[in-house]
Amino acid sequence: MxxxxxxxxxxxxxxxxxxxxxxxxxxxxxxxxxxxxxxxxxxxxxxxxxxxxxxxxxxxxxxxxxxxxxxxxxxxxxRPEVELRALAPTPPRDLPGEVVKYTLGSRFIVPELFEPFVSTRFEGLRGGAFAAAARDWIERELAYVPGASDGTTTAADTFLKRQGICRDYAHLMIAFARAGGIPARMVSVYAPSVEPPDFHAVCELYLAGAWHLVDPTGMAGAGEMVRIGVGRDAADIAxxxxxxxxxxxxxxxxxxxx
CATH class of the missing domain: 2.60.40.2250 (Immunoglobulin-like)
Structure with a gap:
C-alpha cells in the first residue's frame, strides 16, 4: 500500500x-x-x-x-495483517534489554493502578487473547470526545472519565497491557482513515518476540499505519x-x- x-x-x-x-x-x-x-x-x-x-x-x-x-x-x-488473538506472550526472561522499560510505569501511565481491574476483568486471558479483549473493551467503553482531555490527562483519568482522544485511548491500552505483563509502547503514526485527519496516537505490543501495532480507537488498521516515532507515552512522541x-x-x- x-x-x-x-x-x-x-x-x-x-x-x-x-x-x-x-x-x-x-x-x-x-x-x-x-x-x-x-x-x-x-x-x-x-x-x-x-x-x-x-x-x-x-x-x-x-x-x-x-x-x-x-x-x-x-x-x-x-506489513501483513496479524491476528492479535493468536500471538503468544513473551516470557520476561526472553525480553530484549531495550524492551524491558516498556513494562514499567511512565509519566502518564502507572500500571500498578490497573492490576486489580485487569486481573479480574480479563481473568484467564494471556498474550494476544488478553490484548485483543483489552483493545475491544477500550473501543467499546470509551467515547471519542475532542476537548475532553488535555496535556496533563493520565491513563487513570481516562479510565475514570471513559472519554478522550487517541492519545488517551493509547495510554489506557498501554496501561492495561503493562498491568497484564505485556510490554507496550506509544506510537505516533499517519493513517488515511483517521478522522479528523491529524497526527494519530496508537500503541505497539511486544508479543511472540516482536512489536505489533494496535489502534484501540478502531480507526486504523496495522497495514495502513505509517510510523513516525515511538516512546513510553505521549511525552516521548510529541x-x-x-x-x-x-x-x-x-x-x-x-x-x-x-
Missing part, C-alpha cells in the same frame, strides 16, 4: 526558541520511504538526531519568531515541543492512499 502525506505547521514562537520536531515518517523494514521533502523555511538551525529506539528522527529547529515547516512524503507499507511560548497560526495534516 502507498500512503501519501502532506503536513504543514505554522506557529508563532518566542524569538529564537529551540523546538523539537518529530513529523517525518520513519524508514523501517516494513515501511519504505519512496519520496520525501522537508521544508523548514527561514530556519537558522535544523539539526537531525536519532529518536527513541532508533525509530525515526527528531530535529532541533530554531526559526526566529515564526516556525513554519512543510513535510511531504510517499511511503510504501509492506510532534512539536517548543522551549518557550508558542501560538498556533495554522496546521494541517493530509494522509491518503496513493
Amino acid at each position: 502507498i500512503i501519501e502525506i502532506d503536513t504543514r505547521l505554522d506557529y508563532k514562537v518566542a524569538p529564537d526558541s529551540p523546538a523539537l520536531l518529530q513529523i517525518e515518517a520513519a524508514s523501517l523494514p516494513d515501511q519504505r520511504i519512496l519520496e520525501t521533502t522537508t521544508d523548514a523555511r527561514h530556519a537558522s538551525v535544523f539539526v537531525r538526531i536519532p529518536a527513541e529506539d532508533g525509530v525515526g528522527e527528531r530535529s532541533w529547529i530554531v526559526a526566529g519568531d515564526r516556525l513554519r515547516c512543510d513535510y511531504r512524503a510517499r511511503v510504501e507499507i509492506d 510532534f512539536l515541543t517548543v522551549k518557550g511560548e508558542s501560538e498556533l497560526v495554522k496546521q494541517s495534516v493530509s494522509v491518503r492512499r496513493g
